Amino acid sequence: MNCYNCGCRLSEKDFCTSCGADVSVYKKIIHISNRFYNDGLEKANVRDLSGAITSLRQSLKFNKNNIKARNLLGLVYFEIGEVVAALSEWVISKNIRSSKNIADDYINAIQTNPARLDTINQTIKKYNQALAYCTQDSLDLAVIQLKKVLSLNSKFVRAHQLLALIYIHNEEWEKARKELLKCCNIDANNTSTLRYLKEIDHVSSVEEDKSKSTREKKKENDEVVRYQSGNETIIQPINTKEQSGFSSIFNIIIGAVIGLAVAWFLILPARISSAKANINQELKTVSEQSDVKTSTIADLQQQVDTLTASNAELTTQVSSYEGDNGTLQASNSLLKAADLYIADASDVTIIADVLATIDEEAMGDTASKEFKQLYDALMADVGPKVSESYYSTGYAAYKKSDYTTAITDLTKAFEFDNTNGEALYNLANAYNKNGDVTNAKKTYAQVIELFPDTERAKRAKDSIAQLNNE
């Protein structure tokens, strides 16, 4: 402690040992200031921050140079979210004692972090905005703003209190209580907080009493019937019916119905959905299998087409082979005819029958030169005889007007001997007589062509003319 007059350090005496000034009252003032500081410190230690602020302010009123008290006051302000007030105290403290002052650290901690400083500023602005909303009766907006403020600085006691006040105004007692309890956790002995809490407790107890009495009254009314009988008030309890067996059964039925409804509306749709999913899966599988089978069928169809083409080709080949076989058969027949001719040359009918089985036209170019030579030799020797034989039978049939047999035999007679003009002419006549005009004309024309300048040709011409005139 220094003398207010000369600044010299004071001793235990009531006067300054340097300048002699009376410092007894001054010392008492300083002691009171220190006393308040101690009081403030004690309160701050038990989180009675409001009490601490009061004591520390008192301390500073006695001695503005009480640096410890001022720094602690700033710290307490900071704790309850009053950052600007805290900064003010620390700045003043730093001005009073520029060195070895913890306020310097506090200020630096805030000032060196621009983001934190900005957050502090935003918090204050939002709080002021919320307060403005309250005065404009826009309490919903105020609540929103205050919630934002508290999300930025959860220790802002005044914001908690204002929010609690709004909740109280809206009769949201539990929310208000919650906010106030948060206030108490920061500042345990704040008068406003405690007053609000008391009010909430009072309202809650009143409401509880009311509801309790209402419940009791209702219960009482439910249980008894009061009526006046002369001068007496009769309170008669209401007989409550015991649950009968029927009601039990009814309740069971209701329970069963509810159970069924739950099954119908909750379980069944899930089952149906599951079954549908399974069906879809199976359908997908079947569809895939069907695709595979379709593909297989297409392949098989292609194979069938290929095989059909192959079959047709082979059939053609077989036909050609059959042709060869026919040639062979013709060769066999020719050999047989030759054999018969060697055995008995006079039996021309049998030889002719065997030679008739040889289809000369069908052989075409496939027949060998030797085959043709043998065939022609046989025909040259046997042909006229056979022709004569057929002619005889044919002509006899013609004479008997058996034109069908005549046509057959005369045809063969001309086939075996194409120089037999008589056979051809009579064949034409047989056709004519048989009414086959077309073949008749054709055969007559053949007679004219093959045997010109003969009597038969002349007669054939006459016959054609006659047929044309008819």
Next chain:
Amino acid sequence: MINFEEELKKFHPSLEVEEAEEAIYNQDLTDMADVLVGMIKDMKEE
């Protein structure tokens, strides 16, 4: 019963950071020691 309007009047806008300087300058820092020194000075002058 708490009167909302009355209670609301007890809430004042907080000082913003920009206003801190002005608030510091305007703060009355006179203490009891100043008063005492002033009184003693006055007495001496008389």
